[in-house]
Amino acid sequence: MAATTTVSPRSASSVFDSLEQEAYLQLWRTYDRLREIDERLFQQYGITAQQYNALRILRAVRPGSLSTSALGARLVSRAPDMTRLLDRLEEQGFVRRQRSAENRRVIDVTITRSGLAVLDTLAAGVRRCGRDQLGHLPRKTLQALIAILEQARAPHEDQSTVDQWLGNRQRTGEGEA
Amino acid sequence: MAATTTVSPRSASSVFDSLEQEAYLQLWRTYDRLREIDERLFQQYGITAQQYNALRILRAVRPGSLSTSALGARLVSRAPDMTRLLDRLEEQGFVRRQRSAENRRVIDVTITRSGLAVLDTLAAGVRRCGRDQLGHLPRKTLQALIAILEQARAPHEDQSTVDQWLGNRQRTGEGEA
DNA sequence: CGATAATACCCGTTCGAACGACTATTGTTA
DNA sequence: TAACAATAGTCGTTCGAACGGGTATTATCG
Numbered sequence: 313m314a315a316t317t318t319v320s321p322r323s324a325s326s327v328f329d330s331l332e333q334e335a336y337l338q339l340w341r342t343y344d345r346l347r348e349i350d351e352r353l354f355q356q357y358g359i360t361a362q363q364y365n366a367l368r369i370l371r372a373v374r375p376g377s378l379s380t381s382a383l384g385a386r387l388v389s390r391a392p393d394m395t396r397l398l399d400r401l402e403e404q405g406f407v408r409r410q411r412s413a414e415n416r417r418v419i420d421v422t423i424t425r426s427g428l429a430v431l432d433t434l435a436a437g438v439r440r441c442g443r444d445q446l447g448h449l450p451r452k453t454l455q456a457l458i459a460i461l462e463q464a465r466a467p468h469e470d471q472s473t474v475d476q477w478l479g480n481r482q483r484t485g486e487g488e489a
Numbered sequence: 490m491a492a493t494t495t496v497s498p499r500s501a502s503s504v505f506d507s508l509e510q511e512a513y514l515q516l517w518r519t520y521d522r523l524r525e526i527d528e529r530l531f532q533q534y535g536i537t538a539q540q541y542n543a544l545r546i547l548r549a550v551r552p553g554s555l556s557t558s559a560l561g562a563r564l565v566s567r568a569p570d571m572t573r574l575l576d577r578l579e580e581q582g583f584v585r586r587q588r589s590a591e592n593r594r595v596i597d598v599t600i601t602r603s604g605l606a607v608l609d610t611l612a613a614g615v616r617r618c619g620r621d622q623l624g625h626l627p628r629k630t631l632q633a634l635i636a637i638l639e640q641a642r643a644p645h646e647d648q649s650t651v652d653q654w655l656g657n658r659q660r661t662g663e664g665e666a
Numbered sequence: 667c668g669a670t671a672a673t674a675c676c677c678g679t680t681c682g683a684a685c686g687a688c689t690a691t692t693g694t695t696a
Numbered sequence: 697t698a699a700c701a702a703t704a705g706t707c708g709t710t711c712g713a714a715c716g717g718g719t720a721t722t723a724t725c726g
Contacts, residue, residue, distance in 0.1 A: 329612075332619035335631045336523055337565055338638040340538075343520040344566035345645040346513055360712075361517075380675065388514055389521035392714050395676055400712095417674045417721045435506075442509035448644055453637055454512045460626075460634045461515040467625055468522040537682075557705065569684055572706055577682095594691045594704040 350441045357430060362391060363401055364438075367431055370407060370423035377420040379412070406430060527618045534607060539568060540578055541615075544608055547584060547600035554597040556589070583607060 328334035347361070354364055369386050370378065378386070384394040391397055398421060401407045406427035412418035446454060505511035524538070531541055546563050547555065555563070561571040568574055575598060578584045583604035589595035623631060 330619045331631045332623040335634050338635050339520050340565050342638045342642040343516050345642045388517050442507045446509040454508045457512050457637045458515050461519045465519040465522045
């Protein structure tokens with residue numbers, strides 16, 4: 313069967329309604345394929361990619377903490393269920409939650425020693441995942457991809473948080489002024 | 490607050506472990522943002538994006554049918570639960586299932602008149618979604634994005650099905666020879 | 667100061683994703 | 697042809713995503 317089907321250099325516009333739709337479906341497909349790879353890694357340690365990212369963000373603000381909602385706003389993808397995501401991380405002992413002193417509505421979340429340890433354990437695997445996923449692309453191509461993706465989602469980012477999720481750069485103080 | 494934070498042209502490598510990881514996270518983030526848009530549309534009609542795609546694929550082979558697994562293989566993203574995905578579509582009357590005559594293990598899935606109707610109803614919305622999602626990018630950029638994405642996932646596609654999911658081009662016969 | 671609104675989080679619930687065990691049917695082989 | 701393997705799909709179950717309503721706390725405004 314492999315030989316009979318003429319490959320046809322994709323006569324474009326036959327399958328997709330529009331170029332926009334094709335790009336979106338390609339994006340979806342590609343994400344799905346790459347996701348499979350790192351989920352396999354995280355699964356071995358009982359966490360999800362989203363949870364891993366939460367830990368990564370908490371490590372970046374260490375030894376400070378983030379409120380539940382501030383953490384949620386920095387996650388890669390939407391998470392309408394921060395409470396239970398944190399429940400699971402807390403059960404595993406990777407984070408600690410405690411009610412804020414100044415504003416008792418707020419819950420401050422901190423990464424624990426054990427959370428840092430699991431990040432360390434995962435570090436090598438994560439690097440290897442990156443290579444498995446996209447290591448075959450030259451740097452120029454990766455940079456081009458990143459640039460286009462930023463363009464693509466720019467209009468869909470809430471301007472107030474546009475740089476938030478990339479913005480877990482060390483803020484040494486983090487006093488909420 | 491918008492004025493105080495110096496935008497900083499992204500000093501690279503500060504936040505991400507590697508360029509590969511950055512590209513992947515950008516991909517994830519972008520997918521998540523775009524997905525939000527068309528899910529809002531599909532939700533109004535009680536279906537998911539995955540279900541919509543199944544219907545689209547079934548329309549393409551109409552009036553023929555596909556086996557459950559053949560349909561699953563053509564979907565945009567993995568679906569380890571074809572049975573129940575089809576359960577839901579069947580409940581809504583969008584597809585019909587019937588056991589194949591030649592091979593009684595196989596279930597043939599066909600789109601119904603009602604399934605075609607819902608695709609027609611959605612057509613305008615889907616086009617609008619495409620524009621909302623990526624209409625702000627010039628064609629050249631979209632094409633570049635598509636090309637890079639194909640490159641990106643090429644090593645992760647099962648070669649036997651690499652063109653499958655794009656391959657719902659009319660196969661007039663579809664006799665299983 | 668008291669009423670009202672806004673904020674931050676929690677939780678009940680429903681649905682889909684994912685995994686794996688299971689059944690029925692067909693193919694293979696001695 | 698009988699035993700065994702491979703295939704196609706179903707189903708139980710667990711977990712996460714998503715939505716919406718509920719509660720506690722703080723802010724606002726007369």
